[in-house]
Amino acid sequence: MPSKPLPPITMDAVYAAPGYLFRRMQQIAVSIFMEECKAFDLTPVQYAALTAIHTHPGIDATRLSAVIAFDRSTLGSVIERLEAKDFVERKPAPEDRRIKLLYLTKPGVAILREIIPAVERAQARMLEPLKPADRKALTALLSQLVDLNNEASRVPLRAEDALERLGKG
């Protein structure tokens, strides 16, 4: 019996691999976001953090990381930068001295409102080369896949859990 032939080592195999396509698309998405939003000097992650803090004022860093699926360690420096720009405030929680509660400042709320059109332009541009029907199909498939693969990520999205506790506390 012949042994299974070794697959050829080619760049075409790399270019067709989902992992490569995801990395590449992420590069492109960040690039487009930064271009559209350069007047605001906010990164995609900083924008997501501002939105989450706006939606859940007084959230703490650990719960914020669960809401935006972002590593707890990295989030520290993200918040530091937002604090340095005076978009976010950290206040110690009275009932738990380990926790620091996060709030948007007035400039933070203002920039969040102002940046929205640029963010929407960026999101539209990412999919623009596709036909409208294909845009919907891609978004739906991606959305499904991210949801079904949630547990495979080291930092799964846990918005419900996080907010449930927030409500209880």
Next chain:
Amino acid sequence: MPSKPLPPITMDAVYAAPGYLFRRMQQIAVSIFMEECKAFDLTPVQYAALTAIHTHPGIDATRLSAVIAFDRSTLGSVIERLEAKDFVERKPAPEDRRIKLLYLTKPGVAILREIIPAVERAQARMLEPLKPADRKALTALLSQLVDLNNEASRVPLRAEDALERLGKG
């Protein structure tokens, strides 16, 4: 006349945005890759670099960056790490003292052959939650989108250009 209403600021809008989905899927893809390949201690980018050097022995760092769509600066440290692990060799080009030519070592070729099954398992796992037809559809759409958005990236894929010059030189 009423002014256009402001869009509501919600996390659901963030979760449905293509940019968020691409970032999330990239996180998941890297996590799956690292899990499947942890016995080899190679990152996705290091794997792509090894494959490209194997396919084009004697390529230089700038052309390599064009072939794998990876920033020239970052690539320096990636190659350094591959050199430290003794998977890659850098040799000065005799006809151009600016250039260092890249070659795989024997261990480099060996690990590339050995890691392939793990890489294929990782690629399959990324799409596994979808139905087979949907896997194909997603890959096709992504492939199209990456190709059509190539110029939007700061580091566009320029494999043909790079290899053309490589052949001429």
Next chain:
DNA sequence: CCCAGACCGTAAGTATACTGTCAATTAACA
């Protein structure tokens, strides 16, 4: 032949995105 410009690798700086670990603090339970 010369020199302006292009090109090569490299370095410093910023920002994700992880891995650990740690001390302080709070919660849970025997």
Next chain:
DNA sequence: TGTTAATTGACAGTATACTTACGGTCTGGG
């Protein structure tokens, strides 16, 4: 109640992923 367990933010370490800039090198037009 008292001791262990879990949680929180912080820190150090590694690896992308980009920016600008700089010295060394080559190349083309005058």
